[in-house]
Amino acid sequence: MAFPSPVPDLTGTSQLPVVEQMAAHFRDGIRDGTYPVGERLPTIREVAERAGVTRNAVQLAYRQLAAEGLVESTVGRGTIVAGEPSGRGPGLSRSARAAWRAMRTAPLLPSVPDDVPVIADFAGLQPDDGMFPTDRFRAALDETLASSGGRLPGYGDPAGNRALREALAARHAQAGRADPERILITTGAQQGIDLVLRTFTEPGDAVAVAVPTYPQLFGSLAAHGLDLVPVEAKDGVADMRSLRAALARKDVRLLYVMPTFHNPTGATLDLAQRRALLDVVSATDVPVIEDEYECELRFEGDELPALSSLDPRGLTVTVRSFSKGMFPGVRLGWVEGSPAVLGPMTALKRYSDLESSPFLQDVIGQFLRSGAMDEYLAELRLALRERHEHARDLVDRTFPADVRAIAPEGGLALWLAFPPGAQVDRIADAAAAEGVLVTPGRAFDPAGRPSRGLRLSLSRVDVDTISRGLSILARHAHAEAAGAASGGPTSSPLPIL
Ligand SMILES: Cc1ncc(COP(=O)(O)O)c(C=O)c1O
Secondary structure, eight states, X not given: OOOSSOSOOOOSOOOSOHHHHHHHHHHHHHHTTSSOTTOBOOOHHHHHHHHTOOHHHHHHHHHHHHHTTSEEEETTTEEEEOSOOOTTSTTOOHHHHHHHHHHHTOOOOOOOOTTSOOOEEOSOOOOOGGGXXXXXXXXXXXXXXXXXXXXXXXXXXXXXXXXXXXXXXXHTGGGSOOOGGGEEEESHHHHHHHHHHHHHXXXXXXXXXXXXXXXXXXXXXXXXXXXXXXXXXXXXXEOXXXXXXXXXXXXXXXXXXXXXXXXXXXXOOOHHHHHHHHHXXXXXXXXXXEEETTTTOBOSSOOOOOHHHHOTXXXXXXXXXXXXXXXXXXXXXXXXOOHHHHHHHHHHHHHHHSSSOHHHHHHHHHHHHTTHHHHHHHHHHHHHHHHHHHHHHHHHHHSOTTOEEEOOSBSSEEEEEOOTTOOHHHHHHHHHXXXXXXXXXXXXXXXXXXXXXXXXXXXXXOHHHHHHHHHHHHHHHHHHHTTOOOOOOOOOOSOOO
């Protein structure tokens, strides 16, 4: 995040103590708008390093500002300029202000210091660059351009290219009903979520969400003026009593779930658990978003029926994506659901962005037809299985005995559950200081509360890198178990996915 003047200049002749000078610098900056309401002040570490003072001095200055009501400090979120964000101009809608604030106050993640080499990046849910068949994707691009007969791609169908929808319907036929009319192409799963929210809710409504969950959902709900009603879950599986209580609330107009390769725990609901969940939901008229963002990445067991195919009410919609099975920059995904719901949803999409890139949809259709996607996915699944087994084996053998790795049936994420009392943030910070990035569980909590879990993404790490990274993490896990872990506050403004 760029700050116009990130640290106080302490080289002058002021006789004031350093803490006072720093507090004065930020106080003035807040008053004159250099640090706008909702903005995050630079991290304690950044100020200390750049201004050449101790972290303790910066902390004292920030505490002083907090006592004056000028900033709010929250563990893991940093120090935010207090007050209702006015945004950067007059007349902003409530929705724009809420989205702005959510983005500005998103939790800070551990980051590797500039002078430390990255040993293992277990943080991002991004694909392994080295594995993707770029040549075959380029061939699909060339083929698409060549077959257009020299005509530039034009506008398309707001529901998406028919050929791609047919291919996708056939692809997931086992898990649902193969019918292109049940598919709407979107700009990633994220737009799918956005459209479902717009289709079923009004500002002031609430959405029930099993927590922990996908962090970008928090800002989406805020931007739509929706409250989040947490449903308790253990290792990614919702507690039925808590679910019933949430659905009984009059303001709850939607339920968000991830039945397959849950983010962050990796858990998958079996058929009985899916039926049990739908039994509870079907007794209400609350629609469901089923987020199947990693639907292509199963490496264990058989594909299970989508909730949307089991819901007799036709009120469950499935959101899917090419981001994890292909790459996020392609920004394409799709929603599956009953035509009665998809029709109005397609209309909302039309008046939002006309349609998702028809050109890229053609390229992907070509890539699917060429067989390149399936060949790639077969290799990726094998690699993921090997990485997961290797990582779990290391956790079992080298971590404190009470740390559990939950075995997923697919996907990129491995969840490490620590015993009560473990300060996983300290472990994550200490590992980052040595070049190992992991995502602490608080990132997946709507209130940013500390949690007992760490999420490891195995998408960008081969087995050797996993070994190196986990040996460092294991050392800090043991130190924490012995009550000795330590690490300075760190930060990264990247979105947590
Ligand atoms: C659970 C979940 N849903 C949705 C998304 C967004 O996916 P997309 O890139 O397709 O918009 C992500 C991205 O990481 C995710 O983790």
